[in-house]
Structures are given as C-alpha cells and as structure tokens.
Amino acid sequence: MSAAYVAGMGLACALGDDLASSVAALARGGVQPTPVAVSECVRWPMFMLPPQDRSWAERLARTVRSVAADAGEGAGGRSGPLFVASSSLDIGNMEHEVQDLRLGGDLQDFADLVARALDWQGPVFTISTACTSALNAVLAACDLIRSGEADEALVIGAELGNRFxxxxxxxxxxxxxxxxxxxxxxxxxxxxxxxxxxLRLNSRATRWRIAGGSNVVDGRNPSGTEASAVIAMCHEALVQSGLNPRDIGLIKVQAAGSPVNDAIEAQALKQVFDSLPPLVSFKSLLGHTLGASGAAELALLVACIEAGAWPSTGYALDGELGIALSTQAPAGLRNILLNVVGFGGGHASLVLEDCSA
Structure with a gap:
C-alpha cells in the first residue's frame, strides 16, 4: 500500500491570512478576539478572519482560493478528490445572503460553493462530523491514497462565522x-x-507522513469528552501507525478551555501514557475552529515546527490537572499525536511523522 504525505498547506485564521503571517503573529503573542453580537444585548468574543468588503460567498471563495494556492494546488482542472470539511457549512450564507432563517438546504451545497471557487473537476465529498470533520476528511483522503485509488487529494476545512x-x-x-x-x-x-x-496530500514522499489515525464515536455524552473514547482513539491511532505510547514525542491536545472536558482529556491521556509527552494547544490563539480545527491546527503546528516558533500560554495552568503545556518544540521530535473531540461523541486522532528527524 502507498503511504500518504502532506505535500502542501495553507491557512487563513484570526492570526493572519496565510501561514507565514499566522506564525509571525503567534510568535508575537497572538491577537485579541472580537466581540460578536448575537442579539441586541448579547455579545461573545470570537477569533475572526481579517475583515473583507465582500459578500459571504465571495469571502469564502477568495479565502479558499488563497489557502489552496498556498498549499500548491492549481485553481483549475483538478481531477483528484476534494474533501470539504465543515461543521456549520453554509449557515452563514443563509443568514447573510439567502435570508433562509429555516437554515435549510442540501448538505452538499457548501462543498459545491468551495468546488466552484476552485473550478474543481474531480469528485467532491462533504465531511461534516462536527468538530472532527477536518481530521476525518484527512483520514478519508489518506485511505484513498494508501489504497491506490488516488495519487493525491485536497482537504479544505472551513468555518466562517455566523450568529446561529x-x-x-x-x-x-x-x-x-x-x-x-x-x-x-x-x-x-x-x-x-x-x-x-x-492540506494537499499525496503518495510522494515529503517531510511529513501521516502514519495512521482513528475515529471513535461514543455518544454517551453528546456535547462532551468521554474518557474511554479518548483512550480508545489514542490506542487505535498508535496501533495503525505501528507505534507504542513511548514513541510519541508531542501531543496536540483538544483542550479548548472547558472546565469539565479539559479535565477528562487530561486524565484519559494519563491512562494511555505512563509518562505524558509534551503537550501543545492552539485554541487560546486561534479559537476553537470547529469542523476546520483538525486541518487548521495541523497546518499551524507543522508551520511552527518548521519556522522554529512556538505558542506561549500566557495564563496559569490548573495545578490539579497535573499537566504542563510545552514552552518550545521538543528536541528530536519525530512522532506527533493530534487529537480532536467533537459534538455527537466524535473522537478522532492522527499520528504525524517527521521523516527528517
């Protein structure tokens, strides 16, 4: 079977409209979230993309074309598979343009918007499994590449703001x-x-190989983290990658700031690893980007490692959890575990290998 590698990456987020500017902003300590009004008297902070004087659909199309180009993907005539991952899909378009307050429409509508923006000619798949969407899209694309059904694939993870x-x-x-x-x-x-x-994936060897992954669904807690599922997803990803827990040099955690879910994740990881490897989190800097988070955080992590930058915490950790977040990239890093947890009981994990280590 063929192996699957990361051949190119692109990212637009609150930190910047491309990977280089995002890493630079991260190294400076990040940016502040913007208050978003959901009603006359209710506002919540949100990490927003740089504003654009365009319609919702035009903003989406421009941003998709930009990040795909950064990943090395041409804008026309592509015949490979395209995976479009999102949790909120085109709800923002309905709010801002269609004014369809029923939030109806077809599940494939959003992927069609993305495909048209890229003039995509190949098969297009929608992956919408809440916050695990993008990571599951990567795993699905890797399955096609490993099986020989595709030489390369493009994964787009996209979440644009909406009041709903x-x-x-x-x-x-x-x-x-x-x-x-x-x-x-x-x-x-x-x-x-x-x-x-x-994320542009292919079968030709690059620095970053996707060694394996897993998707475990446990719906006993539809809006939270289930410890047994965290343990299972880590073990399954390690088995598929041919690794043991001691082979992992860094974990990109799900931790988003939930009082309960963060604690469950921390305790579950301690049951997988006799001695926890270094941990890293990005959600205090770019927010929880829901269905895009698996692709967005993978791209940002790789870019940070390549650029020699690292996120700073900037706040006190909970001593009762008995964990620490790394202050720099671990030396001699080879195998990285990336974890994402989402609504509906989705727990997804991916092992990324640095072949240059």
Whole structure:
C-alpha cells in the first residue's frame, strides 16, 4: 500500500491570512478576539478572519482560493478528490445572503460553493462530523491514497462565522466571556474562531507522513469528552501507525478551555501514557475552529515546527490537572499525536511523522 504525505498547506485564521503571517503573529503573542453580537444585548468574543468588503460567498471563495494556492494546488482542472470539511457549512450564507432563517438546504451545497471557487473537476465529498470533520476528511483522503485509488487529494476545512453557531454555543453555556484558557486555572469556556485551511496530500514522499489515525464515536455524552473514547482513539491511532505510547514525542491536545472536558482529556491521556509527552494547544490563539480545527491546527503546528516558533500560554495552568503545556518544540521530535473531540461523541486522532528527524 502507498503511504500518504502532506505535500502542501495553507491557512487563513484570526492570526493572519496565510501561514507565514499566522506564525509571525503567534510568535508575537497572538491577537485579541472580537466581540460578536448575537442579539441586541448579547455579545461573545470570537477569533475572526481579517475583515473583507465582500459578500459571504465571495469571502469564502477568495479565502479558499488563497489557502489552496498556498498549499500548491492549481485553481483549475483538478481531477483528484476534494474533501470539504465543515461543521456549520453554509449557515452563514443563509443568514447573510439567502435570508433562509429555516437554515435549510442540501448538505452538499457548501462543498459545491468551495468546488466552484476552485473550478474543481474531480469528485467532491462533504465531511461534516462536527468538530472532527477536518481530521476525518484527512483520514478519508489518506485511505484513498494508501489504497491506490488516488495519487493525491485536497482537504479544505472551513468555518466562517455566523450568529446561529455562536448563539447555540452561548445558549449551552459553553462560551467564555473573556478568553479561552485550555487546561488553565479558572478556565470558564471556549472561544469560537473562523478558519479556512488547505492540506494537499499525496503518495510522494515529503517531510511529513501521516502514519495512521482513528475515529471513535461514543455518544454517551453528546456535547462532551468521554474518557474511554479518548483512550480508545489514542490506542487505535498508535496501533495503525505501528507505534507504542513511548514513541510519541508531542501531543496536540483538544483542550479548548472547558472546565469539565479539559479535565477528562487530561486524565484519559494519563491512562494511555505512563509518562505524558509534551503537550501543545492552539485554541487560546486561534479559537476553537470547529469542523476546520483538525486541518487548521495541523497546518499551524507543522508551520511552527518548521519556522522554529512556538505558542506561549500566557495564563496559569490548573495545578490539579497535573499537566504542563510545552514552552518550545521538543528536541528530536519525530512522532506527533493530534487529537480532536467533537459534538455527537466524535473522537478522532492522527499520528504525524517527521521523516527528517
């Protein structure tokens, strides 16, 4: 079977409209979230993409073309598979342009918008599994490449802001009024974020190989993290990658700032690893980008490693969790575990190997 490699990456998020500017902003300590009004008297902070004087659909198309070009993908005539991953899909388009307050439409409508922006000629797939969407899209694309059904594939993870999603998270009392503090003392909720990310995958060897992954669904806690599922997804990703827990040199955690879910994740990881490897989190800097987070955080992590930059915490950690976030990239890093947890009981994990190590 063929191996699957990351051949190119692109990212637009609150930190910047491309990977280079995002890493530079991260190295400077990040940016502040923007208050978003969901009603006359209710506002929540959100990490927003740089503003554009365009319609919602035009903003999406321009950003998708930009990140795909950064990933090395041509804008026309592509015949390989395109995977479009999102949680909110085209809800923002309905709010801003169509004015369809029923939030109806077809599940494939959003992917069609993305495909038209790229003039895509090949098969187009929608992956919408809440916050695990982009990571599951990467795993699906890798399956096609490993099986020989495709030489390369493009994954687009996209979440653009909309009042419906922000209001829903706020109504569930999941949002922080002041800032996300993953694993932090006094953490009081997550902050949502916009992002559009592109990952170009192929079968030709590059520095970064996707060694394996897993998707475990456990719906006993539809809006939270399930410890047994975290343990299972880590073990399954390690088995598929032919690795043991001691082979992992870094974990990109899910931690978004939830008082309960962060604690469950921390304790579950301690049951997988006798000695926890270094941990890294990005959600205090770009927000929880929902269905795009798997692609956005993978791209940002790789870019940070390549550029020699690293996120700073900037807040006190919860001492009761007994964990720490790394202050620099671990030396001699080879195998990285990336974890994402989402609504509906989705728990997805991916192992990324640095073949240059």
């Amino acid at each position: 999603t922000v209001a829903g998270f706020g109504a569930m009392q999941l949002l922080s009024p002041d800032g996300a503090r993953p694993f932090g003392a006094g953490r009081n909720g997550l902050v949502l974020g916009e992002a559009v990310a592109a």
